[in-house]
Amino acid sequence: MSGKKIITVFGATGAQGGGIISTFLNDPKLKNQWAVRGVTRDVSKDSSKKLAEQGVEVVAADINDKTSLVKALAGSYAAYGVTNYWEKADMKLEVQQGKNLADAAKEAGVQHYIWSSLYNVNKLSNGKLPHVYHFDSKAEVEDYVRELGIPATFFMPGFYMSNIPGGMFKPSPPDNAWTFGLPVAASSPIPIYDPRDTGKYIKAIVLNREALLGKRFLGATAYVTAQEIVDAFKALFPETGKTARFFQVPEEMFRGFMKSQGSPDYIVDEFYENMRLLEEFGYYGGEPLDESHKYVEDPLTTWEEYAAGAEPFAKLKKFVATEATRATEAASRLFEATFDLAGFREKAEPGRARLRALMQRRKRLRKEVEEFGGLLREKKLEREDEDRLLRFVQLEVVNTFSRTSEATATYLGRAMRCLIGSGFPAELRPLAAAPQSSLAATAGHADIITLLIELGAGKEIKDRNGWTPPYGAAVARCADVMKLLVKLGVDKDAKNNSGKTLLHWAAEAGRADIVRLFVELGVNKVAKDSSGKTPLYWVDLQEVRARNRGLQSLIKYIKAHLTGSPDRLVFSWVWRWAAEAGRADVVKLLE
Ligand SMILES: NC(=O)c1ccc[n+]([C@@H]2O[C@H](COP(=O)([O-])OP(=O)(O)OC[C@H]3O[C@@H](n4cnc5c(N)ncnc54)[C@H](OP(=O)(O)O)[C@@H]3O)[C@@H](O)[C@H]2O)c1
Numbered sequence: 001m002s003g004k005k006i007i008t009v010f011g012a013t014g015a016q017g018g019g020i021i022s023t024f025l026n027d028p029k030l031k032n033q034w035a036v037r038g039v040t041r042d043v044s045k046d047s048s049k050k051l052a053e054q055g056v057e058v059v060a061a062d063i064n065d066k067t068s069l070v071k072a073l074a075g076s077y078a079a080y081g082v083t084n085y086w087e088k089a090d091m092k093l094e095v096q097q098g099k100n101l102a103d104a105a106k107e108a109g110v111q112h113y114i115w116s117s118l119y120n121v122n123k124l125s126n127g128k129l130p131h132v133y134h135f136d137s138k139a140e141v142e143d144y145v146r147e148l149g150i151p152a153t154f155f156m157p158g159f160y161m162s163n164i165p166g167g168m169f170k171p172s173p174p175d176n177a178w179t180f181g182l183p184v185a186a187s188s189p190i191p192i193y194d195p196r197d198t199g200k201y202i203k204a205i206v207l208n209r210e211a212l213l214g215k216r217f218l219g220a221t222a223y224v225t226a227q228e229i230v231d232a233f234k235a236l237f238p239e240t241g242k243t244a245r246f247f248q249v250p251e252e253m254f255r256g257f258m259k260s261q262g263s264p265d266y267i268v269d270e271f272y273e274n275m276r277l278l279e280e281f282g283y284y285g286g287e288p289l290d291e292s293h294k295y296v297e298d299p300l301t302t303w304e305e306y307a308a309g310a311e312p313f314a315k316l317k318k319f320v321a322t323e324a325t326r327a328t329e330a331a332s333r334l335f336e337a338t339f340d341l342a343g344f345r346e347k348a349e350p351g352r353a354r355l356r357a358l359m360q361r362r363k364r365l366r367k368e369v370e371e372f373g374g375l376l377r378e379k380k381l382e383r384e385d386e387d388r389l390l391r392f393v394q395l396e397v398v399n400t401f402s403r404t405s406e407a408t409a410t411y412l413g414r415a416m417r418c419l420i421g422s423g424f425p426a427e428l429r430p431l432a433a434a435p436q437s438s439l440a441a442t443a444g445h446a447d448i449i450t451l452l453i454e455l456g457a458g459k460e461i462k463d464r465n466g467w468t469p470p471y472g473a474a475v476a477r478c479a480d481v482m483k484l485l486v487k488l489g490v491d492k493d494a495k496n497n498s499g500k501t502l503l504h505w506a507a508e509a510g511r512a513d514i515v516r517l518f519v520e521l522g523v524n525k526v527a528k529d530s531s532g533k534t535p536l537y538w539v540d541l542q543e544v545r546a547r548n549r550g551l552q553s554l555i556k557y558i559k560a561h562l563t564g565s566p567d568r569l570v571f572s573w574v575w576r577w578a579a580e581a582g583r584a585d586v587v588k589l590l591e
Contacts, residue, residue: 004035005077007206008110010063010101012038012056013047015195016082016116016157023199025054030203039072063097069104078206079105080155082116083141085134089267094134098141106150112209114202117142117154117216121277124285129273131266146214153205153212158193158220159283161303164229166312177243178233183254183272184279186227186246191220191283194301204295211295218284218292221300232304237316294357330368337361466497474502474514482517492523499530508538 007024011017017038024036038056040048052058061072063083073079081101085094098115105113120139121132145152164180172179182188201219205212224232226246234241249257251272258268277283293300307313470490473481486492493501503523506514515535519525526534 004033006035006037006075007078007080008037008039008073008076009080010039010061011080011082011084011116012051012058013040013045014082014084015160015162016198017080019194019196019198020080020202021051021054021056021199022196023203025056027199027203029207034206037072037076063100064093066100066104069100070107073104073108073110076108076110078112078114079108079110080114080116080202081105083138085137089133091133091137094137095140098138099144102141102145102148102150105152106148111151112206112213113145113150113152114205115142115145115152115154117156119156119283119285121273121281125277125281128280129277131269132274132277133266133270135274135277151209151213153209153214154216155198155201155205156216156218156284157195157198158191158218159278161192161194161301161306161310165307165310169229169233170312172247175243177245178240179245179247180226180230180233181247181249182226182278183249183251183275184226185248186230187225188279189223189225189282190229190278191218191223191289192229192303192306193220194306197221197298197300200296200298200300201292204292204297208295217295218287218289220284220289221302222289224303229303233307233313236304236307236319237313238319240316297357333368466495468494470494470502471496471505474506474511479513479517483521486521492518492521493527495527495529499528501527501529501535503527503535504529504533504538507535 007020009017009020009024012021021036021038024030024034036056038048038051038058039061040058041060041062042048043052043058043060048058059072061068063069079101081098083094083097083101085091088094102113102115116138118135118138121135122130123139142154145154168182169178169180171177172181198219201217205217230244230246233244237244254272254275255268258271259265263271308318468490470482470485470492473479473485495501496505500508501523503515503518503525504527506518528534
């Protein structure tokens with residue numbers, strides 16, 4: 001062990017400690033720098049022996065006995081302290097154990113103490129949720145560590161994903177459908193955490209010691225809502241998922257169930273309030289996860305990944321992803337990453353570390369997409385796969401462009417170049433790009449249009465109604481984009497499914513500005529649609545429609561205010577119209 005710094009991990013045989021040990025033993029950045037000491041009360045049990053076989057120095061100590069802790073910590077540079085409230089469910093005892101650990105860390109001269117803490121819910125809720133003891137006790141210990149003045153970071157583990165499969169999410173009456181039941185609304189955000197990821201967070205903490213001393217470090221992959229947890233289950237297990245649901249358990253039912261399981265009243269209160277915390281104040285009081293994530297280098301386990309491997313779900317038939325569906329997922333992640341990156345860059349002062357992390361993530365995803373692209377190119381895709389891929393690309397583009405600024409669009413253009421240009425099947429390119437080009441036009445992104453056409457997007461490609469890309473530009477009043485499209489050779493007189501040109505559309509929509517532009521661009525002014533009508537016909541019809549609308553409101557007005565004394569002069573044109581149109585009812589009304 002010489003030359004290596006020692007990290008002493010309490011709870012070594014448990015979930016959090018176990019996660020730390022496996023990272024410190026295997027991570028290329030850590031394994032040569034750190035030696036791991038693991039603490040247990042029983043060095044002879046199988047789980048302790050297994051740790052010793054892996055190279056952990058396993059030592060015995062009890063967190064109720066401070067002397068044993070000082071001995072266990074001797075020579076440690078860093079230490080991870082955790083208590084297990086649930087063993088005795090005694091708040092006072094947990095506070096004492098936490099203080100023992102802190103005192104021992106001080107006495108042993110530990111340089112970086114990491115305390116597995118949690119928020120004080122009583123304070124966070126202004127006394128509304130006073131019974132979440134296992135949170136409040138850890139927060140009390142955190143205060144004590146701060147008072148002692150030892151160099152420390154406070155790790156705040158999120159909501160264990162392992163609480164969910166088989167426990168909170170299981171087949172339930174009356175129909176035995178898989179039900180995720182919690183006494184909170186389906187939209188409540190849950191910061192999900194896989195304890196096996198603990199090492200990834202602690203790695204970030206020890207590698208960034210100076211920046212993180214005295215700080216809290218949130219340990220969760222993401223906030224997901226209870227409903228999203230169910231939705232992911234449905235996608236993973238489509239057959240069982242058909243009837244899967246979220247159920248907001250009424251308070252009385254929740255309490256009754258816990259009592260029937262033998263929980264004493266104070267634990268029932270504790271659990272109920274712990275869950276209400278999610279909806280009412282937020283598990284972390286609404287704190288975002290970004291500040292911690294910017295230090296984490298390794299990918300965190302998602303709920304989908306966790307659920308796919310969770311033992312209680314093992315017997316359920318999984319969705320089998322084809323290469324095309326996996327490729328679409330990779331493309332989706334790439335779009336998302338590019339979007340995040342662009343959004344972040346647009347901020348006035350982007351943090352360097354976060355920017356680097358985002359760029360690395362995007363690079364990784366680009367590689368992934370390219371690999372899938374290669375796979376897809378080599379294989380003959382099934383028609384169904386092609387359709388799925390195409391539908392996805394369209395949807396993804398609609399989603400991303402709809403929240404895109406001009407600057408972000410440039411980045412998305414690069415993601416598209418990667419997606420369409422570097423691997424996705426050639427025969428899909430013009431197809432996939434088609435709706436994108438009209439969408440890009442809609443959003444007015446001239447550079448995207450140029451790129452798409454460069455990449456081979458079909459200039460004649462049409463949407464469901466047969467409109468070509470300039471339609472999008474016209475709808476969005478983007479004269480520049482219209483001009484660019486025409487310059488790039490897009491047919492300005494192309495007809496839609498009813499044989500209408502864009503001039504027909506502009507005339508019918510009463511869009512004088514666009515009509516003027518089309519005329520400037522030299523479109524065919526007398527093109528005939530499928531029923532032989534020229535654009536002028538639509539202008540006339542527009543006028544009639546406008547008059548019609550005016551008439552309806554006039555009649556309404558007359559009925560309400562002027563019955564018996566209509567102003568003949570004002571209504572003379574209405575008279576004329578009514579006579580011409582043979583509307584005896586209107587003539588009668590005006591008399
Ligand atoms: N479930 C959640 O969603 C959630 C969320 C956030 C935080 N937490 C907190 O997580 C904590 C539990 O952590 P975990 O899941 O890692 O625990 P765990 O898997 O249940 O394991 C408990 C560990 O604590 C050790 N331990 C217990 N009493 C000890 C003692 N007197 N002296 C020395 N070691 C002792 C055990 O070691 P030996 O048995 O080998 O001695 C074991 O390694 C709880 O306090 C809980 O409040 C839970």
